[in-house]
Amino acid sequence: MSPVPDARLEALLLRTEIDAFNTEYVAKLDRQDLTGWVDCFAENAFYTVISRENFERNHPVGLIYCEGRAMIADRAFALLKTAMFGPRYLRHMLSNLSVVPEADGTVRARANFIVFEVLMDWPEPRVLLVGEYRDVFAREGGTLKLKERRCVYDNLLIPTALCIPI
């Protein structure tokens, strides 16, 4: 038996863990489990939904901007009470994951996303958003959490009032 390539294997197992995290993260959004979604973030997490145009020009203005899990939770449950939230199906498709471990124990990662929605009055799936997660992960008591998530979307126009986390 040839020796196991440990470093490549460790990198692959970390990548797999991030991939599983992201899959579960968007599954929570797609089934509207916002309590579970909030739990994906670290205590002091930063979360924003921002246009590629603003992101690339270093303009911090975003559709959503939250500092800390408490603010993320406030935002999520405010959304649940709006009339717009309910009658739609969402489906996130992820791809193009890349993962870079940092010396300080955090992990930088990226993934592309498409968000499809189906509405009662738009009954075929349409593309709501296309873009990229730009993330920093950290461990909180052994568990992987989002320390930073920037949802950078390519759209210059968003078809409906975006009142959902991404």
Add this chain to the structure above:
Amino acid sequence: MSPVPDARLEALLLRTEIDAFNTEYVAKLDRQDLTGWVDCFAENAFYTVISRENFERNHPVGLIYCEGRAMIADRAFALLKTAMFGPRYLRHMLSNLSVVPEADGTVRARANFIVFEVLMDWPEPRVLLVGEYRDVFAREGGTLKLKERRCVYDNLLIPTALCIPI
């Protein structure tokens, strides 16, 4: 050399096997190899194509509903004889795979899908269906087969008569 994390590695290899299975499954559909497609199923397999609306309400009514590989084959080859089947290109995109081995040796899995189609009279790709496979895999003589596949689509409306397996 640090010890190889065996359980995580076994999980990863199983995940890779399911991923390869799904990639081959949809490649068969995209090149209209329906004989190969039927062969993906176990002898007593259950296969259905059902709306998310009906699935979430536990209404079993689906567009396609097959019990057993013989019924799946009948359905596939009946479709080949319909006029609608031929002149189109299909392309399945998969993502968001999750895999959970069960104590009885079967494997539960999920994956999201987009099905694109190109028609002679609709020459740009459009989204035919968006949804999720909800699966149970089992081994038949060592080979991985689908024991159950539920194709749950988000569409409230399907643009053309859906006369194809998914």
Add this chain to the structure above:
Amino acid sequence: MSPVPDARLEALLLRTEIDAFNTEYVAKLDRQDLTGWVDCFAENAFYTVISRENFERNHPVGLIYCEGRAMIADRAFALLKTAMFGPRYLRHMLSNLSVVPEADGTVRARANFIVFEVLMDWPEPRVLLVGEYRDVFAREGGTLKLKERRCVYDNLLIPTALCIPI
């Protein structure tokens, strides 16, 4: 500790390497780093962008047809000088990767792609192309390079003048 399944593991590590290569390849295109893109190819690489219709009939006529890295570079930088290239966002989504190592040390691979674009005058993302990479990889001084890439797109019609590599 049970023995490590070496062959499956080596296959998985190779697959991961190809996946990372493809992710980086399209990231370069999406940020318009054409110098980096050209560097993905081997010295004597073959690169073509061709319709599924022509590909399946063995008609070699494609939108883009390049033999050798010099010709690929010429093509890329000619494109940069055209008026069409600038004001758009591109986003490649990859999936359905399959990888087959060959006896001669090269690697055959496939992956599906969607290319989304956002234009100033079409501000919601739309699907520009859907298709498949059909590739041969080789190592040049230890580094993985594309020896052949055929970008086979399903579209019968392309919405805008395609003046970009895929």
